[in-house]
Amino acid sequence: MLKSKTDEQLVELAKSGDSEAFGEIVRRWERKIFALSFGMLGREDDAGDAAQEAFIAAYRNLKNFRGEAKVSSWLHRIAVNQCLTTKRRQKTRAEDFLDAEDGSEERAFVASPLLSPAKKAEKAERMVLVRQAVGALPTDLRQVIVMKEFEEMTFLEISETLELPLSTVKSRLYTALKQLRMKLERTPVEVV
Amino acid sequence: MLTNGNKKKCGFEDEIVSYLYDETGAVGRRNFESHLMDCSACTDEFAAVSNARFAVFEWQKEEFAQLATPRIVIPYEPRADLATAVEPVGFLAGLRGLFDFPRLPMGLAAAALVIGLGIGLVIVTTSGDEQMASNSHLIIPDAPSAVSDRPVQASVPTVNSGDPNEIAANPVSNEPVNRKIRPVKVAENRRSNPGRQIGAVSRQPAIKASNLSLNKTQKAPVLSSYDDSDDKSLRLTDLFNDGGGTE
Numbered sequence: 211m212l213k214s215k216t217d218e219q220l221v222e223l224a225k226s227g228d229s230e231a232f233g234e235i236v237r238r239w240e241r242k243i244f245a246l247s248f249g250m251l252g253r254e255d256d257a258g259d260a261a262q263e264a265f266i267a268a269y270r271n272l273k274n275f276r277g278e279a280k281v282s283s284w285l286h287r288i289a290v291n292q293c294l295t296t297k298r299r300q301k302t303r304a305e306d307f308l309d310a311e312d313g314s315e316e317r318a319f320v321a322s323p324l325l326s327p328a329k330k331a332e333k334a335e336r337m338v339l340v341r342q343a344v345g346a347l348p349t350d351l352r353q354v355i356v357m358k359e360f361e362e363m364t365f366l367e368i369s370e371t372l373e374l375p376l377s378t379v380k381s382r383l384y385t386a387l388k389q390l391r392m393k394l395e396r397t398p399v400e401v402v
Numbered sequence: 403m404l405t406n407g408n409k410k411k412c413g414f415e416d417e418i419v420s421y422l423y424d425e426t427g428a429v430g431r432r433n434f435e436s437h438l439m440d441c442s443a444c445t446d447e448f449a450a451v452s453n454a455r456f457a458v459f460e461w462q463k464e465e466f467a468q469l470a471t472p473r474i475v476i477p478y479e480p481r482a483d484l485a486t487a488v489e490p491v492g493f494l495a496g497l498r499g500l501f502d503f504p505r506l507p508m509g510l511a512a513a514a515l516v517i518g519l520g521i522g523l524v525i526v527t528t529s530g531d532e533q534m535a536s537n538s539h540l541i542i543p544d545a546p547s548a549v550s551d552r553p554v555q556a557s558v559p560t561v562n563s564g565d566p567n568e569i570a571a572n573p574v575s576n577e578p579v580n581r582k583i584r585p586v587k588v589a590e591n592r593r594s595n596p597g598r599q600i601g602a603v604s605r606q607p608a609i610k611a612s613n614l615s616l617n618k619t620q621k622a623p624v625l626s627s628y629d630d631s632d633d634k635s636l637r638l639t640d641l642f643n644d645g646g647g648t649e
Contacts, residue, residue: 254469269476344461
């Protein structure tokens with residue numbers, strides 16, 4: 211019965227104390243929010259913590275949701291803010307994307323077994339570079355490219371979620387890809 | 403035409419990303435492909451943007467796609483602010499809250515207790531009234547047509563023969579036998595006015611057919627032709643007369 215309700219209806223039910231309704235919201239959006247968090251932060255454990263904190267913050271601020279924006283927009287805004295808070299916390303602990311150069315942090319990258327060791331190393335290095343390059347993008351550009359590549363949203367969905375015109379979304383994505391290209395071209399990958 | 407310094411733009415920037423992510427229509431795709439054939443700058447730009455996009459796509463596929471979604475745990479604690487915002491305060495609200503679904507058993511138990519007390523009170527009251535009614539043995543008929551209007555002097559024996567000596571020799575029951583007895587419609591009165599008879603002190607003797615000692619051979623006097631000389635009953639004045647008998 212809850213599956214047939216819209217996000218806005220579920221939020222109204224959750225505001226009146228229906229925890230099952232909020233649980234349905236979590237089930238619908240947990241993968242996308244986790245993907246957004248991973249793209250913004252670059253690490254699985256950080257992304258998991260940020261997604262958890264984002265949903266808890268959303269639950270605690272249900273009364274502040276007035277229905278003027280879409281629930282997806284509201285959740286994305288909370289998640290991005292949570293990611294920025296996590297990143298600031300990491301900087302105060304001198305942990306950022308640059309630490310990934312030594313490869314000591316936990317990484318989910320698993321190279322194909324068909325690749326040679328050299329190729330595997332090259333690929334691993336490239337992943338680090340891409341992660342760093344995306345992490346170095348401005349927040350508004352990074353969010354658009356993460357929503358496109360990790361959440362696999364269409365331009366129209368991104369436009370509705372971020373409450374931006376369609377042309378602005380396309381323009382931001384184009385700018386983000388251009389900056390990524392320049393960063394990746396400046397940092398050549400050394401093959402060991 | 404898109405230059406290296408981006409000073410002169412073709413106006414196809416938005417089309418590059420739309421074509422890159424295959425979100426352009428068939429007409430838009432044909433137009434852009436035909437433009438790429440004529441514009442080397444746009445072709446180079448498209449190639450560079452594609453490489454950057456592919457790098458991110460590869461990163462997502464290699465490091466994120468196989469990750470399991472972490473379990474999100476929400477601490478669903480009762481929130482006083484939401485509760486107070488939603489539920490009004492007051493006696494009626496509290497009464498209504500008793501019959502809310504989570505607390506329905508409590509509300510039902512309270513309602514059952516009240517009903518049980520009420521039934522018990524009614525039973526006690528009715529049993530007390532019935533006890534009083536059974537002790538009095540008399541029932542008041544409330545309708546005028548119930549019984550005879552003549553007061554019944556149950557304590558005064560009446561004998562048709564009239565001789566005081568016979569009275570002494572043949573004591574009769576205290577029930578009057580020499581008068582016309584109209585059957586008392588006790589049952590009807592009880593049915594029609596049950597409340598009337600509960601607790602009422604009856605003034606009419608309950609006359610039963612078995613108690614009647616009517617001499618069927620004796621004929622009841624007709625009151626219209628009744629003469630004092632025919633009256634053989636014992637009167638109070640007779641008791642004070644020396645000779646007794648009738649005057």
